[in-house]
Amino acid sequence: MSRTPVPFVDVPAMMRVHGEKLERALAEVVRSGQFINGPQVAELEKRMAARIGVRHAISCGSGTAAEQILLMALDIGPGDEVILPDFTFIxxxxxxxxxGATPVMVDVDPRTFCLDPDAVREAMGPRVKAIVPVSLFGQTAEMDRLEALAAEFGVxxxxxxxxxLGARYQGRASGSFGTAGFTSFYPSKPLGGIGDGGMVLTDDRELAERIRLIREHGQVGRHEHRILGVNSRLDTLQAAALLVKEELFDSEVEMRRAHAHRYDHALDCVVTTPFVFERGYSSYAQYTVRVADREAREGMIAHLQLLQIPTALHYPRPIHTQESLRPYLRREVETPVTQELCDTVLSLPLSAYMSQEDQDRVIEAVFDWAHLGEDAAAASL
Ligand SMILES: Cc1ncc(COP(=O)(O)O)c(C=O)c1O
Structure with a gap:
């Protein structure tokens, strides 16, 4: 049987839908010559603020830069601590x-894989200035409890x-919680561009103004720089591409959810499928399942690989074990749930335009793998 690889993210299918419009939008920017701060940037910011339900959306060069600039704007730096989950991207x-601030990694909720409010409470101390809940794989943490905790401790x-992006919790959009939220337009994200990009989302006007200054060298006028900044604008080309992608975003989230629910129904009896809060709404940035242990996972990866089905590990290590962060850790980190997840999670192919045929192949392969395990167990009796 001839087997073409199943794509982890079906980029060619996405380009069949968006390609022509993207090319026209990019050509328009090229013709205009307004590569920096073109009108598409302001238009995207307006649309995103309306979509998320916040007053201000400030675009910048990446999700990482969005967080850095936000922390700078809040004067969070040396001597300050920031609490975040150990189970996240670096x-x-x-x-x-x-x-210059100190990251304090704490454990996550084993159901949602997101920041555990009880672990946050335990880690609170006089130096803590902020908590950064990560809305992982398309679902938020218990944001009502985390917002209340932040208010209680004045952080x-x-x-x-x-x-x-596209997720909701208790009817509120992800990105709209707390003092501010930040997002990424990296191509594989729910709202992905054609390169890097990011955005800060907030209701706070003064904070928004500081962020706008910082992303552009702290500049208030030509050759006048009020505060120390960086260079992290969103390119006009990227904004133009995102305006095209944003038009079909809601329907793409619906498609992702339909694929995820199909996986749920089919796979629930062989793996642990993603848990979603009753009051939550996931945009399924990843479809991440759990298996019994590391050995079972290795078997599943190998079996799927044989059938030309790629998988991904989000994430194989608690971030506190990464060498790059070691010099910045100031406290003992104890995160058993994170360690357990790092050993047992596995992400399966999922994207908005994934074909039913590809999804059937993934489902069949997971079943095959599960039955191979049963046969091996029976043979050893
Ligand atoms: C949870 C999380 N935080 C931050 C980032 C950083 O975003 P970017 O790649 O746009 O810098 C990413 C994306 O890769 C992410 O998944």
């Missing part, structure tokens, strides 16, 4: 360390919504 902690709640 960037969440990297941004904290890069402004900022800054949602890392890099993986969760």
């Amino acid at each position: 960037a969440t902690a990297e941004a904290v360390a890069s402004v 900022h709640c800054l949602e890392d919504a890099c993986q969760s």
Whole structure:
């Protein structure tokens, strides 16, 4: 049987839908010559603020830069601590360390894989200035409890919504919680561009103004720089591409959800499928399942690989074990749930335009793998 690889993210299918419009939008920017701060940037910011339900959306060069600039704007730096989950992409902690603050990694909820409010409470101390809940794989943490905790301790709640545009919690959009949220337009994200990009989302006008200054060298007028800044604008080309992608965003989230629910129904009896809060709404940035242990996972990866089905590990290591962060850690980190997840999670192919045929192949392959395990167990009796 001839087997073409199943794409992890079906980029050619996405380009069949968006390609022509993207080319026209990019050609328009090229003709205009307004490569920096063209009108598409302001238009995207307006649309995103309306979509998320916040007053201000400030675009910048990446999700990582969005977090760095936000921390700078809040004067979070040396001597300050920021609480974040140990189970996330490195960037969440990297941004904290890069402004001189101390990342404090705590454990996550084993159901949602997102920041555990009880672990946050335990880690609170006089140096803590912010908590950064990460809305992982398309679903938020318990944002009502985390916002309340932040208010109780007088610290900022800054949602890392890099993986969760399109998600909601108790009817509120991901990106709209706390003092501010930030997101990423990296191509594989739910709202992905054709390169790097990011955005900060907030209701706070003064904070928004500081962020606008910082992203552009702290400049208030020509050759006048009020505060120390960086260079992190969103390119006009990128904004133009995102305006095209944004038009079909809601329907793409619906498609992702339909694929995820199809996986749920088919796979629930052989793996642990993603848990979603009753009051939550996931945009399924990843479809990440759990298996019994590391050995079972290795078997599943190998079996799927044989059938030309790629998988991904989000994430194989707690971030506190990464060498780059070691010099910035000031406290003992104890995160058993994170370690357990790092050993047992596995992400399966999923994207908006994934074909049913490809999804059937993934489902069949997972079943095959599960039955191979049963046969081996029976043979050893
Ligand atoms: C949870 C999380 N935080 C931060 C980032 C950083 O975003 P970017 O790649 O746009 O810098 C990412 C994306 O890769 C992410 O998944």
